[in-house]
Amino acid sequence: MNAPLRRVGVVVIVLFGLLFANLNWIQAYKADEYRTSDYNGRVQVAKYDRKRGNIEAGGTALAVSKETDGELKYLRTYPGGAKYAHVLGYEPVNGSATGLERAENDFLAGTSDQLIVNRLRDMVTGDTTAGGNVLLTLSKRAQDTAYDELRNNNRGATKGAAIAVDPATGAVQALVSIPSFDPNPLASHNTNEATSAYNKLDKDAARPLRNRALGEVLPPGSTFKIVVAAAALENGIGQDTNIPAGSSYTPPTSGEAITNAVPSICPQAEVTLMKAVTDSCNTGFAKLGVQLGPDVLKEKARQFGFEQEDLTVGRLGETGLGVAASRTGSMANPDGGTDPAALAQSSIGQRDVRMTPLQGAMIAAAVANGGSQMRPYLVRQLLAPDRTTVYDTANPRELRRPVSGQVAADLRDMMVSVVQNGTGRNARINGYTVGGKTGTAQSAPDRPDHGWFIGFALDSNGKPVSAVCVVLEEAGSGGSAEAARIAGQIMRAAIAEPGGR
Amino acid sequence: MTAPATPASSPATAGERPGVRMARSRRNAELSLLLLAMALVAAYGAMVEAKVLDTVTPGFWVPAATLTAVFLGMHLVIRFLAPFADPALLPAVALLNGLGVGFLRRLDLAKAAPEERADLAIFAGIGGRQLAWTLISVVLAAGLLALMRDHRSISRYAYTLGLAGIVLVMLPAVLPASISEINGAKLWVRIGSFSIQPGEFAKLALLVFFAYYLVRKREVLSLASHRFLGIDFPRGRDLGPVLVVWAISLLVLVFEKDLGTSLLYFGMFVATVYIATERVSWLLIGLVLFFGGAYLAYVLGDAVGGPFANFYLRAQIWLDPFAQPYDEGYQLVQGLLALGSGGLFGAGPGGGQPLLLPEVQNDFIFAGIGEEIGLFGLSALLVIYLLIVERGLRAALAVRDSFGKLLAGGLAFTLALQVFVIVGGISKLIPLTGQTTPFLSAGGSSLMANWLLIAVLLRVSDAGRRPVDGAGGKVTRPSGPPEQLHGAPTEVIKP
Numbered sequence: 001m002n003a004p005l006r007r008v009g010v011v012v013i014v015l016f017g018l019l020f021a022n023l024n025w026i027q028a029y030k031a032d033e034y035r036t037s038d039y040n041g042r043v044q045v046a047k048y049d050r051k052r053g054n055i056e057a058g059g060t061a062l063a064v065s066k067e068t069d070g071e072l073k074y075l076r077t078y079p080g081g082a083k084y085a086h087v088l089g090y091e092p093v094n095g096s097a098t099g100l101e102r103a104e105n106d107f108l109a110g111t112s113d114q115l116i117v118n119r120l121r122d123m124v125t126g127d128t129t130a131g132g133n134v135l136l137t138l139s140k141r142a143q144d145t146a147y148d149e150l151r152n153n154n155r156g157a158t159k160g161a162a163i164a165v166d167p168a169t170g171a172v173q174a175l176v177s178i179p180s181f182d183p184n185p186l187a188s189h190n191t192n193e194a195t196s197a198y199n200k201l202d203k204d205a206a207r208p209l210r211n212r213a214l215g216e217v218l219p220p221g222s223t224f225k226i227v228v229a230a231a232a233l234e235n236g237i238g239q240d241t242n243i244p245a246g247s248s249y250t251p252p253t254s255g256e257a258i259t260n261a262v263p264s265i266c267p268q269a270e271v272t273l274m275k276a277v278t279d280s281c282n283t284g285f286a287k288l289g290v291q292l293g294p295d296v297l298k299e300k301a302r303q304f305g306f307e308q309e310d311l312t313v314g315r316l317g318e319t320g321l322g323v324a325a326s327r328t329g330s331m332a333n334p335d336g337g338t339d340p341a342a343l344a345q346s347s348i349g350q351r352d353v354r355m356t357p358l359q360g361a362m363i364a365a366a367v368a369n370g371g372s373q374m375r376p377y378l379v380r381q382l383l384a385p386d387r388t389t390v391y392d393t394a395n396p397r398e399l400r401r402p403v404s405g406q407v408a409a410d411l412r413d414m415m416v417s418v419v420q421n422g423t424g425r426n427a428r429i430n431g432y433t434v435g436g437k438t439g440t441a442q443s444a445p446d447r448p449d450h451g452w453f454i455g456f457a458l459d460s461n462g463k464p465v466s467a468v469c470v471v472l473e474e475a476g477s478g479g480s481a482e483a484a485r486i487a488g489q490i491m492r493a494a495i496a497e498p499g500g501r
Numbered sequence: 502m503t504a505p506a507t508p509a510s511s512p513a514t515a516g517e518r519p520g521v522r523m524a525r526s527r528r529n530a531e532l533s534l535l536l537l538a539m540a541l542v543a544a545y546g547a548m549v550e551a552k553v554l555d556t557v558t559p560g561f562w563v564p565a566a567t568l569t570a571v572f573l574g575m576h577l578v579i580r581f582l583a584p585f586a587d588p589a590l591l592p593a594v595a596l597l598n599g600l601g602v603g604f605l606r607r608l609d610l611a612k613a614a615p616e617e618r619a620d621l622a623i624f625a626g627i628g629g630r631q632l633a634w635t636l637i638s639v640v641l642a643a644g645l646l647a648l649m650r651d652h653r654s655i656s657r658y659a660y661t662l663g664l665a666g667i668v669l670v671m672l673p674a675v676l677p678a679s680i681s682e683i684n685g686a687k688l689w690v691r692i693g694s695f696s697i698q699p700g701e702f703a704k705l706a707l708l709v710f711f712a713y714y715l716v717r718k719r720e721v722l723s724l725a726s727h728r729f730l731g732i733d734f735p736r737g738r739d740l741g742p743v744l745v746v747w748a749i750s751l752l753v754l755v756f757e758k759d760l761g762t763s764l765l766y767f768g769m770f771v772a773t774v775y776i777a778t779e780r781v782s783w784l785l786i787g788l789v790l791f792f793g794g795a796y797l798a799y800v801l802g803d804a805v806g807g808p809f810a811n812f813y814l815r816a817q818i819w820l821d822p823f824a825q826p827y828d829e830g831y832q833l834v835q836g837l838l839a840l841g842s843g844g845l846f847g848a849g850p851g852g853g854q855p856l857l858l859p860e861v862q863n864d865f866i867f868a869g870i871g872e873e874i875g876l877f878g879l880s881a882l883l884v885i886y887l888l889i890v891e892r893g894l895r896a897a898l899a900v901r902d903s904f905g906k907l908l909a910g911g912l913a914f915t916l917a918l919q920v921f922v923i924v925g926g927i928s929k930l931i932p933l934t935g936q937t938t939p940f941l942s943a944g945g946s947s948l949m950a951n952w953l954l955i956a957v958l959l960r961v962s963d964a965g966r967r968p969v970d971g972a973g974g975k976v977t978r979p980s981g982p983p984e985q986l987h988g989a990p991t992e993v994i995k996p
Contacts, residue, residue, distance in 0.1 A: 001776055001777070001779070001903060001906045001907070001910075002898050002906075003779060004775055004776045004779045005776055005894055005897050005898055005906065005910045006894075006898070008772060008775070008776060008894060008910060008913075008914050009891060009894045011914075012887070012890050012891070012894070012913075012914065012917040013887070015917060015918070015921045016883055016886070016887050016917070016920075016921070018921075018925070018930060019883060019920075019921060019924050019925055019928070019930065020880060020883055022925070022928050022929070022930040023840070023871075023876055023879055023880070023883075023928055024876065026837060026840045026841055026928055026929070027840050027841060027843060027844055027845060027871070027875065027876035027879070028844070028845055028876060030837075030841055031841045031842075031843075031844040031845070032841075033841065034837055034838045034840070034841020034842060035838075035841055035842045035844065037838055037841075039823075039826045039827075039834055039835075039838060040838040040841075040842060041835075041838075041854065041857040042838070042839075042842050042853075042854045042857065045854060094827070195827075
């Protein structure tokens with residue numbers, strides 16, 4: 001019996017060897033991953049011992065940590081509430097942070113390499129290093145206006161977004177998505193409360209947690225005509241060139257006629273490009289798109305920022321909030337050739353064309369800024385925990401040049417005409433030159449249309465001060481006019497109280 | 502009977518067989534090791550207080566001293582009743598038990614309100630209760646040593662114990678869930694606020710029966726293997742008992758919803774069959790039956806659900822615990838995170854966050870301790886377990902009768918298997934099942950059963966290391982029939 005007993009001893013050693021090897025795997029190889037896991041409450045306890053930095057805009061603190069008596073020392077609160085929820089995100093005890101709380105976590109938490117000197121100093125003095133502060137570009141007034149106007153829109157739309165940027169720098173002045181949510185319960189130290197608050201929001205059919213300004217892609221409707229017009233201007237068509245129009249256009253191979261919003265728009269055989277933009281002539285742009293071809297359209301859209309998948313809005317040169325890619329979609333037949341019907345519908349921003357509100361604002365901003373599209377950003381400055389040292393000041397940079405200065409000037413004239421004489425009259429601001437383009441996009445066959453407006457404001461010297469995009473989802477008839485009105489209000493607020501640059 | 506003052510030097514000069522080293526009881530080595538272990542336990546307690554309370558209270562040594570007194574008592578009992586028992590067993594077990602009490606007390610400190618922490622009564626909380634259980638368990642173990650002066654004497658009760666074992670195993674399964682189910686596993690018998698795990702005792706009782714049964718059956722099996730020389734697999738009718746135990750363990754798996762216990766019983770049985778028969782084919786048959794059965798339960802759990810659903814769910818959690826980190830996978834995920842957070846060196850005694858772990862006083866105590874003592878500390882704990890197991894196997898090698906060999910070998914292997922099942926479970930090596938961690942987990946049933954197991958090992962090792970001709974002199978030899986018929990190839994005492 002001794003031989004099998006010895007073998008049993010070997011088996012035991014093998015079993016314990018397996019245990020030992022597996023513990024090595026967990027406690028050595030995977031240790032860092034587990035130590036910093038989002039599910040690991042220890043990270044939280046250690047993290048909450050340290051005062052997290054503020055997030056501020058225009059001197060107002062929007063996210064602050066308050067001392068409590070609990071096991072987790074500091075409670076994250078959001079005095080800005082729902083208004084800033086999609087920009088700031090929230091920092092839950094369990095699970096992942098979102099928004100800038102996530103993107104700027106290292107600096108806010110005080111673990112960033114940039115704060116190494118502070119940490120070393122505090123190691124000597126025995127203090128716990130507080131986190132650094134993040135200053136935003138937002139204009140508090142523009143943000144307030146955008147949030148209030150969106151929520152109180154006269155179309156009764158419950159979903160929508162607005163974003164305003166400074167065309168000259170790319171600094172975001174306002175960024176709002178409705179419906180929004182109160183981030184405070186999500187940051188509660190009572191994790192059951194936080195979880196139930198999250199579950200309620202997560203299950204909400206209106207998806208309040210979604211940042212529609214950056215993450216929602218919708219058919220852009222007639223706002224896309226600016227891109228088509230830019231392509232036309234670069235292909236030998238001038239503002240005053242007559243283009244074919246008409247009250248109805250049935251593209252070859254398609255049984256479905258494209259008509260204008262009302263019969264009074266461009267019923268004549270030909271209108272100028274200027275007139276076609278001003279009145280938002282569908283037949284004219286459908287024919288124009290078919291004439292230009294899918295490659296020209298797609299390339300122009302790409303130059304304006306369509307198809308970009310890796311854009312983030314946060315700190316320049318660093319990560320930030322992710323932006324969904326805008327798409328022009330397929331305009332081809334199943335056999336690979338161009339489908340004129342798809343091309344015609346895409347030319348008026350329907351079919352498979354999809355755009356984020358940010359992309360709309362960036363088109364307007366590029367036009368307003370002489371053809372130069374600046375990279376959008378939200379973080380103006382990083383401030384040391386003691387608020388004396390500035391670590392990082394945003395240095396605006398050009399993202400791309402979608403159009404030349406001349407084409408931009410022509411587009412600007414046409415967009416100004418839209419607000420002065422055409423469909424965007426609601427956006428006018430006294431003392432400023434406002435340009436824009438409305439859009440009404442079919443959503444689903446039996447659902448109301450989306451209302452869009454993209455636009456910009458120039459001061460009396462012709463210098464751009466704000467570019468904006470407003471979308472009211474399923475707002476129905478009159479949605480784009482209401483969007484134009486809200487856009488005007490937001491730009492007015494941004495002019496009255498510019499955000500930081 | 503009088504205590505030899507210096508047992509190590511007590512053997513009479515006469516009567517030693519040439520070639521056999523003079524037998525030494527090594528009781529003083531046991532005493533030194535025991536005191537060293539208790540010093541470690543006291544130091545652990547002080548470190549915990551320094552970390553959790555920011556100060557070491559004047560009474561930090563009281564639990565360690567109480568434990569020391571208890572274990573010293575056991576040491577004295579061994580000195581009198583089993584003077585040649587293995588000297589490493591008691592100190593190793595005492596160290597684990599003491600660290601377990603220390604860690605449970607550390608949990609009490611963490612749970613208590615800050616102002617109450619400094620004056621936590623010695624028997625308060627789960628740590629204090631564990632201390633009391635330790636006292637009771639050690640008294641039981643001493644009692645068993647006193648009653649069972651020869652391990653062969655319990656073979657007389659083999660059938661009684663076998664029956665009792667089966668009853669104990671099946672008891673929670675047949676009782677209503679309100680009495681027997683805790684955390685999804687039907688392993689308990691709850692009477693009021695008091696609950697016992699009959700399975701812990703069943704494994705001891707069953708092993709005695711297995712050992713007795715197999716020693717008798719072994720003769721038949723040996724004959725059979727001669728008759729069928731060259732044929733790898735046993736006769737069909739010899740498969741009977743294996744199939745019965747296999748069926749019982751699958752019933753346990755299904756009705757008590759517990760893979761670990763099932764694996765434990767079956768592994769225990771297969772190991773003893775293998776030791777008894779020396780036929781690898783039994784091992785293969787056993788493994789195929791068990792894994793086949795487990796796989797079948799998994800497939801049935803997926804397809805049919807019902808009684809197999811729990812096992813299927815556990816297997817799913819094991820495959821990807823992070824799929825549902827807050828729901829089904831919560832325990833395992835938190836265990837892994839605790840172990841990972843401990844890393845190589847751990848957060849130090851008292852420096853971790855064990856209260857984040859569910860069931861940290863039971864199933865997950867190894868993870869909770871691991872967070873604080875790190876990979877190095879856990880490796881040391883594993884080595885101590887390994888030491889106990891190998892000492893048990895050594896006792897099996899040394900003892901001369903087949904029953905003793907099977908009993909000690911089986912018990913040692915069972916202990917190893919239990920450690921493997923629970924530590925492997927919490928570290929995602931195998932699907933997690935509710936098993937206690939021997940000597941560490943809070944709970945009287947487990948502690949008592951494992952101390953009884955150690956008492957048996959002590960008894961067998963005493964028999965094995967005792968000089969053949971009674972050279973121990975002053976120690977009375979148990980007067981049993983010289984059942985050394987199968988012990989022909991057995992080594993006597995080799996270093």
